[in-house]
Amino acid sequence: MAGENELLAVVERWALDRPDAPAYRSGDGATMTYGELWKLSDAIAATLAERTGGREPVVVLGHKSALMAAGFLGCLKSGHAFVPVDVEMPASRLADIIGQLGEPLLLAAEGVPEALRALAPDGRAIDLRALVGADRPEPACPPDRSRWVAGEETQYVIFTSGSTGRPKGIEVSADNVARFAEWVRSFPVVADGGCVFLDQPPYSFDLSEYEVAGALATGGCLYAVPREVAEDARALFADLRASQVEVWVSTPSFADLCLADKAFDQDLLPDVRLFLFCGEALHHGTAAALAQRFPRARIANTYGPTESTVAVTYGEIGAAELADPAPLPVGRPRPGTEIRIVDRETGEPCAAGRTGEIVIVGDTVAKGYFRNPEKTAAAFFETRLSDGRAVRAYRTGDAGHVDAAGVLHCEGRFDTLVKVNGFRIELEDIEENIGALPSVKQAAVVPVVRRGRVSHLKACVVLERRARDEFEVRQAIKRGLAERVPSYMVPRTVKLLDELPLTCNGKVDRKALAEA
Amino acid sequence: MAEITHEELEERMLDILEDICEDDEVRARRDEDLFALGLLDSMGAIELLVTIEEEFGVSIAPTEVERDEMNTVNLIVHQVEIRL
Numbered sequence: 001m002a003g004e005n006e007l008l009a010v011v012e013r014w015a016l017d018r019p020d021a022p023a024y025r026s027g028d029g030a031t032m033t034y035g036e037l038w039k040l041s042d043a044i045a046a047t048l049a050e051r052t053g054g055r056e057p058v059v060v061l062g063h064k065s066a067l068m069a070a071g072f073l074g075c076l077k078s079g080h081a082f083v084p085v086d087v088e089m090p091a092s093r094l095a096d097i098i099g100q101l102g103e104p105l106l107l108a109a110e111g112v113p114e115a116l117r118a119l120a121p122d123g124r125a126i127d128l129r130a131l132v133g134a135d136r137p138e139p140a141c142p143p144d145r146s147r148w149v150a151g152e153e154t155q156y157v158i159f160t161s162g163s164t165g166r167p168k169g170i171e172v173s174a175d176n177v178a179r180f181a182e183w184v185r186s187f188p189v190v191a192d193g194g195c196v197f198l199d200q201p202p203y204s205f206d207l208s209e210y211e212v213a214g215a216l217a218t219g220g221c222l223y224a225v226p227r228e229v230a231e232d233a234r235a236l237f238a239d240l241r242a243s244q245v246e247v248w249v250s251t252p253s254f255a256d257l258c259l260a261d262k263a264f265d266q267d268l269l270p271d272v273r274l275f276l277f278c279g280e281a282l283h284h285g286t287a288a289a290l291a292q293r294f295p296r297a298r299i300a301n302t303y304g305p306t307e308s309t310v311a312v313t314y315g316e317i318g319a320a321e322l323a324d325p326a327p328l329p330v331g332r333p334r335p336g337t338e339i340r341i342v343d344r345e346t347g348e349p350c351a352a353g354r355t356g357e358i359v360i361v362g363d364t365v366a367k368g369y370f371r372n373p374e375k376t377a378a379a380f381f382e383t384r385l386s387d388g389r390a391v392r393a394y395r396t397g398d399a400g401h402v403d404a405a406g407v408l409h410c411e412g413r414f415d416t417l418v419k420v421n422g423f424r425i426e427l428e429d430i431e432e433n434i435g436a437l438p439s440v441k442q443a444a445v446v447p448v449v450r451r452g453r454v455s456h457l458k459a460c461v462v463l464e465r466r467a468r469d470e471f472e473v474r475q476a477i478k479r480g481l482a483e484r485v486p487s488y489m490v491p492r493t494v495k496l497l498d499e500l501p502l503t504c505n506g507k508v509d510r511k512a513l514a515e516a
Numbered sequence: 517m518a519e520i521t522h523e524e525l526e527e528r529m530l531d532i533l534e535d536i537c538e539d540d541e542v543r544a545r546r547d548e549d550l551f552a553l554g555l556l557d558s559m560g561a562i563e564l565l566v567t568i569e570e571e572f573g574v575s576i577a578p579t580e581v582e583r584d585e586m587n588t589v590n591l592i593v594h595q596v597e598i599r600l
Contacts, residue, residue: 232583257562260577261577263577456559475553490554492537493555
């Protein structure tokens with residue numbers, strides 16, 4: 001397998017066979033064909049190869065643009081893992097990531113905000129826009145394919161919320177992605193090839209790998225919906241109407257946002273044939289409304305953490321699943337993955353049908369946490385599949401059970417990790433960052449549950465001394481926090497308390513705070 | 517539905533917003549942009565529309581109004597009032 005990156009190999013094939021087929025499109029009319037994508041990623045790879053002969057990870061900074069996709073491929077071609085970072089990332093958080101990576105090169109797909117500019121001094125930052133303009137330099141020779149990231153080498157590092165208040169990198173290998181993409185190619189609709197995929201979640205969120213790997217591996221087209229469009233209902237619906245999207249990939253929350261408008265139906269998106277969900281629980285209400293408004297489409301629930309390459313189970317939600325009032329199942333494991341349910345304390349297998357910790361065993365389990373052998377050893381271990389193949393396993397911290405039909409059901413977390421709008425957040429990460437703000441003595445963050453799901457986060461804060469203008473202080477906490485963590489981690493509400501309630505064990509009473 | 521006065525509507529809306537935003541500050545800042553104050557986000561706005569439909573039987577599609585037509589307490593009350 002060495003020397004071959006399956007994603008690059010398949011994109012190369014499309015670029016040769018169907019160079020004019022669109023690989024990337026967005027509502028503003030921008031398109032990029034497979035031929036262009038391949039050439040541009042060659043130019044990016046050549047530029048990277050001029051700067052470094054090493055194989056260290058490279059940060060790719062931006063939001064939704066074809067340059068991002070080309071940047072990812074360019075990294076892989078020149079032997080570098082890519083680290084996708086959204087341009088909305090606060091400077092201090094990006095500084096932390098850059099610090100963890102060493103002195104990485106940074107590819108920028110759009111103008112780098114002032115606050116981030118100092119983090120990548122000239123020479124380390126490469127403006128990708130300069131490689132596509134009319135006055136672009138004569139492209140140098142791209143590196144030989146023997147340079148390609150391959151096998152067990154790291155394809156990408158995704159940084160996610162860490163319980164210490166610092167982002168934590170997850171290293172996914174080229175083979176992990178190849179095995180994942182092989183599975184996605186087998187999904188109904190996707191298997192037809194050449195589909196248009198909704199490309200909405202930011203690339204820093206590995207849910208986006210569904211459409212990136214799914215579309216590019218099947219000659220399909222990414223239809224990019226940037227944040228500013230997604231946040232404006234009118235603009236979003238006009239955009240979707242022109243999208244010709246066939247495979248919808250999003251969190252259930254994003255579908256909920258769309259479903260709030262009755263115009264979100266088959267007339268708006270007549271070509272949608274598959275809804276692919278991941279990232280958080282899919283609720284009955286969401287699936288039932290979709291089934292009613294899109295009678296021609298399949299609705300698939302999938303499950304998996306970033307540590308096992310996007311997702312590892314797939315299950316369609318039909319009339320039978322909707323008729324059962326129990327939480328919707330997440331489906332059966334992909335070939336190459338086995339799900340083990342173990343006792344959280346002893347690690348012993350649970351009896352069939354019993355709830356325990358979900359352990360994912362298989363060929364898409366990631367390499368571990370970036371430069372963090374301690375955390376890696378605590379969550380990952382070596383084992384064998386039942387056919388004897390040596391693979392990695394990952395303790396998810398998710399609770400669940402496998403029913404008699406072999407279908408997995410998720411039942412929440414064993415720790416304080418929460419999902420808000422699909423984003424994975426360690427509550428301690430926010431608490432640490434609030435605690436670091438001036439005049440804050442103590443902070444606890446709790447999820448607020450509305451209509452049976454996590455609606456938003458609430459921060460309960462004890463100040464060093466009483467504030468005169470409480471409203472201003474609460475606003476200042478939010479502003480201060482927004483400079484340290486991504487906006488999805490800033491709690492909607494901040495409550496000031498004289499002290500945090502404790503349980504009889506002396507721990508912060510999160511239950512009482514959630515209800516306060 | 518029985519007739520509802522402007523004052524009653526306003527009072528019920530303040531209760532709803534206080535509950536959704538979890539902040540009694542909404543009562544004091546009726547002409548301030550709730551999004552800019554960080555008291556409402558897109559998911560909170562959806563929650564508000566769903567609650568308005570349940571409470572008043574008034575259905576407002578997110579694509580029907582621009583955000584700046586419905587981003588303060590007084591504008592929200594107005595949007596519901598013209599549809600009652």
